[in-house]
Amino acid sequence: MSKTFIALLSGIIFGIGLSLSQMVNPDKVINFLDIFGQWDPSLAFVMIGALFVTFISFRLVLKRPEPILEESFHLSKRKDIDRGLLTGAAIFGIGWGISGFCPGPAIAGLGMGNIEAAVMVVSIYAGFFFQKWLSKSSS
Amino acid sequence: MLIYLVQVFLVENFTPYSALFGGALIGLSVTLLLLFNGRMAGISGIMKGLFNAPENERVWRFTFLCGLIIGAFIFQSISPDFIVPRQGYPLWLVALGGFFVGIGTRLGNGCTSGHGICGIANLSKRSIFATLTFMGFGMLTVYIIRHLL
Numbered sequence: 001m002s003k004t005f006i007a008l009l010s011g012i013i014f015g016i017g018l019s020l021s022q023m024v025n026p027d028k029v030i031n032f033l034d035i036f037g038q039w040d041p042s043l044a045f046v047m048i049g050a051l052f053v054t055f056i057s058f059r060l061v062l063k064r065p066e067p068i069l070e071e072s073f074h075l076s077k078r079k080d081i082d083r084g085l086l087t088g089a090a091i092f093g094i095g096w097g098i099s100g101f102c103p104g105p106a107i108a109g110l111g112m113g114n115i116e117a118a119v120m121v122v123s124i125y126a127g128f129f130f131q132k133w134l135s136k137s138s139s
Numbered sequence: 140m141l142i143y144l145v146q147v148f149l150v151e152n153f154t155p156y157s158a159l160f161g162g163a164l165i166g167l168s169v170t171l172l173l174l175f176n177g178r179m180a181g182i183s184g185i186m187k188g189l190f191n192a193p194e195n196e197r198v199w200r201f202t203f204l205c206g207l208i209i210g211a212f213i214f215q216s217i218s219p220d221f222i223v224p225r226q227g228y229p230l231w232l233v234a235l236g237g238f239f240v241g242i243g244t245r246l247g248n249g250c251t252s253g254h255g256i257c258g259i260a261n262l263s264k265r266s267i268f269a270t271l272t273f274m275g276f277g278m279l280t281v282y283i284i285r286h287l288l
Binding site for chain 1: 152158159160162163164165166167169173174175178179182186198199200202203205206209211225230234235237240243244248250251252254255256257260263264268269270273274282285286
């Protein structure tokens with residue numbers, strides 16, 4: 001089993017999970033974020049389900065000295081709460097609220113032939129490049 | 140409190156079980172990637188790296204993203220009526236939202252999967268702060284669009 005195959009398998013399971021949970025449904029996402037309206041709390045259960053698994057599994061996995069197919073774990077070592085983190089998360093939240101898509105469902109939506117997902121993917125990459133250009137020109 | 144809870148559970152289209160099970164599948168997926176490849180499955184990071192990671196780090200990113208597409212395709216093929224596509228939402232708003240999502244996830248180093256699931260499971264303080272922030276701003280944005288504008 002290669003890393004490429006594991007990535008493919010992991011992606012497929014992720015894509016099915018996003019579909020079944022309806023994270024790929026922007027109406028559902030916006031109804032979840034609409035806590036002052038007809039709030040639909042369903043998508044909170046996606047996080048509960050995912051964290052229930054990962055809280056246990058990550059602890060078991062990270063007890064290993066290294067992953068099965070790689071020399072070491074690639075984990076972020078940063079601990080600082082900097083302005084970029086919070087500003088970035090805020091901008092992401094605004095975009096998420098406007099569109100109803102976060103990055104995973106935007107990619108997965110391509111597999112459903114969803115035109116909105118295609119627009120999302122292109123504009124997410126436009127945002128990546130814009131942010132890169134912005135950080136270069138400011139430094 | 141009780142009345143509020145009852146109201147919540149009477150919401151139309153409340154789907155806690157499929158959400159819970161779908162979430163568990165996502166948890167399984169990120170576990171596989173960590174156990175075998177030693178990687179945190181943060182989708183925005185994987186998307187970014189597709190073009191600017193070192194050459195030998197691009198293939199797995201590509202196959203992971205292909206997997207996302209294939210998984211959704213398989214699901215859609217099996218139950219074509221489960222997800223009703225949104226009708227008539229202005230595409231320019233989708234594009235604007237996507238642009239913000241792109242900027243924000245790069246600046247903040249992650250999105251719903253990287254911070255919200257992997258980071259929180261790892262009890263990363265950065266991820267907990269990021270998740271509270273994007274959830275809060277998402278809710279605020281929807282409030283403004285739906286109830287003020």
